[in-house]
Amino acid sequence: MQAMSLPAPSLQTGRLRLRPFDDDDATDLFALQSSAHVLRYWDAPPWSERRQADRFITACRQMAEQGTGVRLAVDRLADGAFIGWCALNGWNPDHRRVSLGYCYDDDVWGHGYATEAAAALLGWAFDRLELNRVQAETDTRNVASVRVLEKLGFLREGRLREDCVVNGEVSDSFVYGLIRREWRPPSEPAPAR
Ligand SMILES: CC(C)(COP(=O)(O)OP(=O)(O)OC[C@H]1O[C@@H](n2cnc3c(N)ncnc32)[C@H](O)[C@@H]1OP(=O)(O)O)[C@@H](O)C(=O)NCCC(=O)NCCS
Numbered sequence: 755m756q757a758m759s760l761p762a763p764s765l766q767t768g769r770l771r772l773r774p775f776d777d778d779d780a781t782d783l784f785a786l787q788s789s790a791h792v793l794r795y796w797d798a799p800p801w802s803e804r805r806q807a808d809r810f811i812t813a814c815r816q817m818a819e820q821g822t823g824v825r826l827a828v829d830r831l832a833d834g835a836f837i838g839w840c841a842l843n844g845w846n847p848d849h850r851r852v853s854l855g856y857c858y859d860d861d862v863w864g865h866g867y868a869t870e871a872a873a874a875l876l877g878w879a880f881d882r883l884e885l886n887r888v889q890a891e892t893d894t895r896n897v898a899s900v901r902v903l904e905k906l907g908f909l910r911e912g913r914l915r916e917d918c919v920v921n922g923e924v925s926d927s928f929v930y931g932l933i934r935r936e937w938r939p940p941s942e943p944a945p946a947r
Pocket of ligand 1: 792793796799800856857867870892896899901907
């Protein structure tokens, strides 16, 4: 059976624009994913080669063509700067389940951007796909990511012991889940005064 394509959408929130990646994003994406600080709780080492960025962008297009997920670049509306990305990976239409992931530049952490972008992507996905469950996993030390998931309404469902080994460092992960009937779009942050 021919898989259904899943074209990546463009979405706008109060402060952000989410859009498909293009080749010109490779430089910014490499800068982000090669930062040891940004990737300190990631399930893989920071990138060391620029072609990893090119491969990521190619994979975004393949995901859209094959309907296996959606990865969107996130720009700040105020200045058009690329600040990171968020994604729904591994879309399984039989189980109606997908996994959420995201990564942002440390310069912009703490402004609610990750939550705002994920809420827009989840809203789109619950509307557009017959989605029932969204899953997310995070390093148990990643307090900011735990907080993002909880602000989005995800529930902690368990702990995967010694789930990842990155450069010899062993870490546990939390599993979080959000079921369609629990989904409530978080309210947008109040405009800055
Ligand atoms: C995790 C990440 C996406 C959060 O992005 P962000 O834009 O800062 O997220 P938000 O501002 O929406 O929310 C972060 C929340 O964590 C809280 N937080 C951050 N660091 C914290 C800490 N050390 N202790 C307690 N709370 C903390 C913030 O206060 C905020 O909660 P609040 O709104 O209740 O105040 C960002 O840090 C990131 O990209 N990290 C690197 C990649 C990564 O780890 N991705 C997740 C992999 S599972």
